[in-house]
Amino acid sequence: MRGLAPRIRQQKKRMDCRVKPGNDGILAGVRAMNTQLLIQLLVNGLVVGTLYGVVAMSFVLIYKATQVVNFAQGELLLVGAWVCWALMVKYQVPFYAAMPITMIFMFVFGILIQMVFLRPMIGEPIISVIMVTIALSTVLQAAMKWIFGVNPQPFPPIFTSQSVGFLGLQIQTVYVMSLVVSLAMMAAMAWFFQVSKHGLAMRATAFDQQVAQSLGISVKNVFAMSWAISATVSAVAGVVVAVVNGVSSGLSIYGIKVFPATILGGLDSIGGAVLGGVIIGLLENFAQYIDGEYLHWGNLYEVAPFYVLIIILMIKPYGLFGTKDIERV
Amino acid sequence: MANSMIPAGDFRTTYAADTTIFPTVTSRNFAIAGVMLACLSPYVLNEYWLSLLIQIGIYGIAALGLNVLVGFTGQISIGHAAFFLFGAFSSAYFSAKLGIPAFFAVPLAGVATALVGLVFGLPAARLKGLYLAIATLAAQYILLDFFARAEWFSGGSVPAMAEPFSILGYALQGDRQYFYVVLAYVVVCFLLVTNLMRSRDGRALVAVRDHYLSAEIMGINLTKYRTLSFGLAAFFAGIGGALYAHYQLVVSYEGFGIERSILFLAMIIIGGIGSIMGTLMGTAFVVLLPEAMEWITAVLSGSAIDQALGLKTNITFLREIAIGAIIIAFLVFEPDGLAHRWHQIKAYWKLYPFSH
Numbered sequence: 001m002r003g004l005a006p007r008i009r010q011q012k013k014r015m016d017c018r019v020k021p022g023n024d025g026i027l028a029g030v031r032a033m034n035t036q037l038l039i040q041l042l043v044n045g046l047v048v049g050t051l052y053g054v055v056a057m058s059f060v061l062i063y064k065a066t067q068v069v070n071f072a073q074g075e076l077l078l079v080g081a082w083v084c085w086a087l088m089v090k091y092q093v094p095f096y097a098a099m100p101i102t103m104i105f106m107f108v109f110g111i112l113i114q115m116v117f118l119r120p121m122i123g124e125p126i127i128s129v130i131m132v133t134i135a136l137s138t139v140l141q142a143a144m145k146w147i148f149g150v151n152p153q154p155f156p157p158i159f160t161s162q163s164v165g166f167l168g169l170q171i172q173t174v175y176v177m178s179l180v181v182s183l184a185m186m187a188a189m190a191w192f193f194q195v196s197k198h199g200l201a202m203r204a205t206a207f208d209q210q211v212a213q214s215l216g217i218s219v220k221n222v223f224a225m226s227w228a229i230s231a232t233v234s235a236v237a238g239v240v241v242a243v244v245n246g247v248s249s250g251l252s253i254y255g256i257k258v259f260p261a262t263i264l265g266g267l268d269s270i271g272g273a274v275l276g277g278v279i280i281g282l283l284e285n286f287a288q289y290i291d292g293e294y295l296h297w298g299n300l301y302e303v304a305p306f307y308v309l310i311i312i313l314m315i316k317p318y319g320l321f322g323t324k325d326i327e328r329v
Numbered sequence: 330m331a332n333s334m335i336p337a338g339d340f341r342t343t344y345a346a347d348t349t350i351f352p353t354v355t356s357r358n359f360a361i362a363g364v365m366l367a368c369l370s371p372y373v374l375n376e377y378w379l380s381l382l383i384q385i386g387i388y389g390i391a392a393l394g395l396n397v398l399v400g401f402t403g404q405i406s407i408g409h410a411a412f413f414l415f416g417a418f419s420s421a422y423f424s425a426k427l428g429i430p431a432f433f434a435v436p437l438a439g440v441a442t443a444l445v446g447l448v449f450g451l452p453a454a455r456l457k458g459l460y461l462a463i464a465t466l467a468a469q470y471i472l473l474d475f476f477a478r479a480e481w482f483s484g485g486s487v488p489a490m491a492e493p494f495s496i497l498g499y500a501l502q503g504d505r506q507y508f509y510v511v512l513a514y515v516v517v518c519f520l521l522v523t524n525l526m527r528s529r530d531g532r533a534l535v536a537v538r539d540h541y542l543s544a545e546i547m548g549i550n551l552t553k554y555r556t557l558s559f560g561l562a563a564f565f566a567g568i569g570g571a572l573y574a575h576y577q578l579v580v581s582y583e584g585f586g587i588e589r590s591i592l593f594l595a596m597i598i599i600g601g602i603g604s605i606m607g608t609l610m611g612t613a614f615v616v617l618l619p620e621a622m623e624w625i626t627a628v629l630s631g632s633a634i635d636q637a638l639g640l641k642t643n644i645t646f647l648r649e650i651a652i653g654a655i656i657i658a659f660l661v662f663e664p665d666g667l668a669h670r671w672h673q674i675k676a677y678w679k680l681y682p683f684s685h
Contacts, residue, residue, distance in 0.1 A: 069459045069462070117657060117661075120661045121660070121661070124660075124664070125403075126405075126459060127399060127403070127405050127602075128660050128664060130405060130459065130462055131594060131598060131656060131660055132656075132657055132660055132661075134407070134591055134594070134656075135591070135595075135652075135653040135654075135656035135657045135660070136653065136657065137653075138588070138591055138649055138650075138652060138653035138656075139649070139650050139653035139654055139657075141649070142646040142647075142648075142649035142650045142653065143646070143650055145646050146643050146646035146647070146650070256466070256470075256587075259463045259466060259467075260467075263460075263463060267459075297478065299474070302470075302474070303470055303471055303474040306466075306467040306470045306471050307467075307471065309463065309464070309467045310449075310452065310464060310467050310468075310471070313452045313455075313460060313463070313464050313467075314451070314452055314455075317452075317455060317460055
């Protein structure tokens with residue numbers, strides 16, 4: 001009896017065709033050994049988590065600098081991934097050239113979005129601004145489907161070797177690349193904000209717009225710049241995900257997963273966003289482990305972050321590192 | 330008092346005059362005439378146009394709830410479709426599984442949805458603006474996951490069946506008869522909300538929207554009213570959903586993702602945030618837009634534009650793009666929506682020869 005029960009439960013599991021950031025090819029064939037599965041999930045969670053962290057970081061960048069909650073963050077990933085895919089597949093551009101072109105394109109794209117759609121909304125109520133970004137995500141999502149079709153497309157292989165050995169584990173090269181790229185982007189971001197002149201100007205603007213303006217910082221430029229950088233960073237993350245999973249409109253789920261991550265870390269903390277992303281990534285994979293081993297509920301990992309989100313909002317709405325909103329009358 | 334025309338200025342001297350539902354006799358007569366005209370429509374319109382009218386009514390009720398939340402209380406919800414769907418499933422559950430007649434199941438579904446709304450509205454007591462938006466986003470995903478999982482309630486992957494609507498044992502047949510049910514609910518719901526806005530509680534909601542700190546200082550219980558408006562929004566979503574269930578007779582969670590929630594937001598933005606009649610206009614706009622696009626596609630078929638864009642195959646994407654673009658255009662150029670445009674037209678005629 002005991003041996004039979006799980007198998008029956010497993011059959012009840014629903015087919016799930018969506019792109020799932022939680023479980024990818026890495027899991028194939030290791031179901032039997034639980035410890036190894038756990039370690040693989042840990043690695044997987046770390047990789048996905050750092051990606052969430054990068055996207056969350058670029059989300060917080062926009063929020064901090066311009067006070068705009070960007071519901072179209074996932075679509076920025078999507079656009080970046082499709083552009084890079086189109087360059088490589090349709091125009092046969094090699095990867096080392098396609099990547100910079102994509103980044104430049106997304107930089108300009110970010111500036112354009114800010115200038116055309118967000119600049120008229122300065123001073124409007126927060127609901128209107130949120131709605132503009134939601135509408136923007138609808139438009140971009142549909143436009144991408146229109147231009148590139150609804151079918152997921154595999155990304156052309158970039159690495160010659162499929163996997164590398166590390167401490168006795170076989171890890172796919174793309175996962176290593178993903179981790180390295182994520183960490184590199186985080187380091188670049190840290191350098192940008194700590195050292196460079198533009199980064200300092202952006203931090204000053206985030207701290208106090210009026211003071212920044214009176215010190216000769218062009219707030220307009222800072223707004224455009226923050227969108228440009230955020231779009232570029234998101235696009236890189238999008239390409240990384242695309243290399244691992246292929247390109248499809250499911251990529252934009254990363255833009256939704258950003259919310260649990262940033263709420264956990266605190267909406268206006270870049271470090272918190274990174275940490276929140278990693279925690280959410282790990283949590284998803286552990287939820288999947290517990291689900292697969294004990295609960296057998298089906299896609300728990302997909303909703304687990306949202307339960308966490310609600311709980312955090314109830315007990316600690318400003319997250320781990322967020323600034324508490326203290327209002328004086 | 331009871332003027333037939335709107336005077337060219339604000340000459341009201343009593344609170345009673347300021348809070349009437351209809352400012353003039355003419356406007357009241359027009360509203361009554363409108364409802365009577367709607368009563369006649371099943372005899373005039375064909376099935377297709379009637380189904381569009383029913384859809385406008387059903388979605389209009391749900392959008393009205395959203396407008397109470399967004400327009401009057403200044404909270405935002407990105408999970409309205411999930412509440413709509415909860416109403417649909419619970420009415421189907423009450424009528425098909427528990428055997429409660431649909432006549433009672435619809436209001437019951439509204440109450441059940443309101444309770445669920447209150448649970449998700451609890452964060453609303455502490456949160457505002459964007460945090461609340463994110464909480465409702467989570468509600469959308471959690472509820473949809475629940476529908477996909479709870480086979481006892483929603484049938485899981487199998488669509489749930491709902492009983493046809495019946496009044497005191499008489500089962501209604503066809504859209505023509507069901508239209509009157511929807512019409513009755515639309516009239517009742519819109520009168521309810523209009524009345525709410527004239528009352529003490531309605532004014533409290535508006536005060537919370539306009540300046541919540543001042544409202545709190547004036548003794549308005551923020552927690553109570555925020556949660557209340559969340560419950561109200563869910564209640565109307567539930568009523569709309571229940572009517573939808575007994576109209577379609579089959580409820581499936583397909584197609585009620587976040588895009589549908591965005592459509593609800595589009596309805597109130599296009600109609601006018603914080604305008605009761607605007608809600609109906611916006612709903613009509615959003616429901617008729619795809620039809621208009623179909624029609625344009627049919628007209629353009631074979632022309633150069635059609636060949637360039639491939640209209641027929643890409644109509645779904647173009648529709649989504651159009652919805653998004655229209656939301657942005659309204660927010661940028663006409664933030665107060667169609668209702669505002671309508672007021673301007675009225676104001677133009679009110680002052681006609683001397684507009685300044």
